[in-house]
Amino acid sequence: MIAIDWGTSSFRAYRLARDGSIVQTRAAPMGIMQVEDGRFAQALQSRIGDWLAAGETRVLMSGMIGSRQGWKEAPYVSTPAGADAIAAGMVSVAMETGAAAWIAPGVCTRDAAGVPDVMRGEETQILGVLESLPVADAWICLPGTHSKWVYVRERCIERFTTFMTGEVFAVLKAHSILGRMMDDVAVDLDAFDAGLDAGAGDGLLHRLFGVRARALFGELPAGHSGAYLSGLLIGSELASLPQELDHACLLGSSELTRLYRHALERRGVRVQSLDQHAAAAGLHILDQTLEHMSP
Amino acid sequence: MIAIDWGTSSFRAYRLARDGSIVQTRAAPMGIMQVEDGRFAQALQSRIGDWLAAGETRVLMSGMIGSRQGWKEAPYVSTPAGADAIAAGMVSVAMETGAAAWIAPGVCTRDAAGVPDVMRGEETQILGVLESLPVADAWICLPGTHSKWVYVRERCIERFTTFMTGEVFAVLKAHSILGRMMDDVAVDLDAFDAGLDAGAGDGLLHRLFGVRARALFGELPAGHSGAYLSGLLIGSELASLPQELDHACLLGSSELTRLYRHALERRGVRVQSLDQHAAAAGLHILDQTLEHMSP
Numbered sequence: 001m002i003a004i005d006w007g008t009s010s011f012r013a014y015r016l017a018r019d020g021s022i023v024q025t026r027a028a029p030m031g032i033m034q035v036e037d038g039r040f041a042q043a044l045q046s047r048i049g050d051w052l053a054a055g056e057t058r059v060l061m062s063g064m065i066g067s068r069q070g071w072k073e074a075p076y077v078s079t080p081a082g083a084d085a086i087a088a089g090m091v092s093v094a095m096e097t098g099a100a101a102w103i104a105p106g107v108c109t110r111d112a113a114g115v116p117d118v119m120r121g122e123e124t125q126i127l128g129v130l131e132s133l134p135v136a137d138a139w140i141c142l143p144g145t146h147s148k149w150v151y152v153r154e155r156c157i158e159r160f161t162t163f164m165t166g167e168v169f170a171v172l173k174a175h176s177i178l179g180r181m182m183d184d185v186a187v188d189l190d191a192f193d194a195g196l197d198a199g200a201g202d203g204l205l206h207r208l209f210g211v212r213a214r215a216l217f218g219e220l221p222a223g224h225s226g227a228y229l230s231g232l233l234i235g236s237e238l239a240s241l242p243q244e245l246d247h248a249c250l251l252g253s254s255e256l257t258r259l260y261r262h263a264l265e266r267r268g269v270r271v272q273s274l275d276q277h278a279a280a281a282g283l284h285i286l287d288q289t290l291e292h293m294s295p
Numbered sequence: 296m297i298a299i300d301w302g303t304s305s306f307r308a309y310r311l312a313r314d315g316s317i318v319q320t321r322a323a324p325m326g327i328m329q330v331e332d333g334r335f336a337q338a339l340q341s342r343i344g345d346w347l348a349a350g351e352t353r354v355l356m357s358g359m360i361g362s363r364q365g366w367k368e369a370p371y372v373s374t375p376a377g378a379d380a381i382a383a384g385m386v387s388v389a390m391e392t393g394a395a396a397w398i399a400p401g402v403c404t405r406d407a408a409g410v411p412d413v414m415r416g417e418e419t420q421i422l423g424v425l426e427s428l429p430v431a432d433a434w435i436c437l438p439g440t441h442s443k444w445v446y447v448r449e450r451c452i453e454r455f456t457t458f459m460t461g462e463v464f465a466v467l468k469a470h471s472i473l474g475r476m477m478d479d480v481a482v483d484l485d486a487f488d489a490g491l492d493a494g495a496g497d498g499l500l501h502r503l504f505g506v507r508a509r510a511l512f513g514e515l516p517a518g519h520s521g522a523y524l525s526g527l528l529i530g531s532e533l534a535s536l537p538q539e540l541d542h543a544c545l546l547g548s549s550e551l552t553r554l555y556r557h558a559l560e561r562r563g564v565r566v567q568s569l570d571q572h573a574a575a576a577g578l579h580i581l582d583q584t585l586e587h588m589s590p
Contacts, residue, residue, distance in 0.1 A: 163504065168463075171467060213413050
């Protein structure tokens with residue numbers, strides 16, 4: 001089968017053997033925003049036409065390709081959601097080659113205040129790492145532009161919380177007065193730790209101004225402001241987690257993931273890193289689930 | 296005397312009578328960033344040369360003109376700071392006309408965590424409204440790009456807290472995924488109130504994502520997202536105030552000030568609006584203080 005992780009700005013294809021092992025991978029900066037006039041079928045053909053010609057007949061996709069802006073909308077399924085519920089929410093799309101093609105739905109939940117939260121793509125990655133979890137119930141963190149904390153229980157996504165941490169960091173650095181002082185070449189861990197401590201307190205909008213005030217007073221060298229701001233925001237995010245959290249799984253392999261690991265371990269949380277080809281593994285599980293569901 | 300409120304992007308001059316009443320005012324988009332090569336004396340002459348020629352001999356200035364990027368740096372004085380301490384921190388600059396010219400210093404403080412906070416310009420406005428305060432100790436709020444909450448006691452700025460509320464709103468609206476959904480023509484008060492309630496809870500970085508998720512689910516019309524985000528941020532700011540706060544003074548006359556009044560009154564806080572020509576009144580008080588201090 002072919003597994004496609006198709007996001008807003010990137011495209012990644014995996015050719016998988018029957019047992020789920022990865023035979024071949026391809027990546028391209030061909031996110032759904034780069035595909036013109038809804039020509040997704042053609043875009044897909046241009047990237048993996050040779051795999052299809054070689055006899056692959058099943059294509060499963062996940063990510064923003066299933067959003068309103070993508071190929072075909074695959075409506076969100078509600079938590080708790082496991083492989084069965086997610087597979088049942090898949091929508092099929094037509095391929096000229098006659099291959100069977102499906103798009104995975106996203107997952108939605110509501111927080112304690114009744115405000116909705118959504119993921120699209122991450123649910124498939126979560127399915128892909130369920131086998132690797134050390135315990136039946138676990139917190140999985142996916143750092144990124146919109147970081148997600150997902151609570152998994154009995155092979156289901158039970159609930160989750162999204163934080164705009166990465167995007168807030170990026171826009172403040174690029175467009176606010178705080179960014180003017182930043183010329184960080186590398187993340188200074190002491191400054192990052194100081195930010196973590198400050199961010200754990202309340203009043204984030206005040207703490208943010210502290211980045212500027214500390215720099216004005218020479219208490220934060222220009223090269224450390226970015227690390228401090230990063231710590232402030234990640235510290236604020238982690239302050240929302242349950243106090244009793246003592247184990248977490250991290251999905252990702254970026255520099256940002258390394259910072260999350262450091263922040264969590266500093267708080268006394270044991271951290272397990274999970275596979276970075278999780279989307280391919282998750283789509284393989286969905287493929288098997290679909291096969292069992294078919295008449 | 297002549298009072299000048301000279302900020303980053305604006306210039307406002309007041310000609311005052313001996314009793315402090317305003318005789319004439321002038322405003323121009325001539326902030327310190329618009330003055331080239333440090334030619335502040337010439338810029339000032341171009342705006343109020345006729346007042347000086349008519350016999351005015353004292354010019355007092357406040358605002359970013361006293362910052363490192365301004366005419367001459369007037370170092371911050373520490374809290375508690377009243378008229379005497381602020382007047383003592385004024386620095387003089389040379390005018391070709393022979394008029395005596397001074398720049399007021401900013402004020403700095405430290406929060407409970409030891410992180411510094413600063414104001415520059417607001418301290419003069421605070422001095423200008425001290426006479427109008429209904430009680431000896433009061434909380435004064437100055438909404439804006441960087442909103443400030445100032446606690447005044449015995450005619451002194453006792454302590455204060457800056458929040459990046461306005462700037463965070465602006466950068467998120469202009470540069471984040473949240474802004475894509477915003478086409479607010481006017482502030483919808485129901486959406487603003489819903490944001491206030493959501494912002495009062497913890498986890499601001501999560502609540503921000505709720506703006507997007509609620510819009511995705513049709514729970515927030517496109518025309519209401521901006522009002523909801525504004526409420527979310529102001530609600531988060533107000534959550535940092537003392538629970539027992541039952542009276543506050545608002546300094547300003549903008550649309551934003553109106554929203555702060557609404558948010559405070561909704562929380563049961565009595566609100567008093569203060570004079571908007573506070574900077575002129577404050578500089579007049581500093582002028583009198585300087586005269587008494589001179590040998």
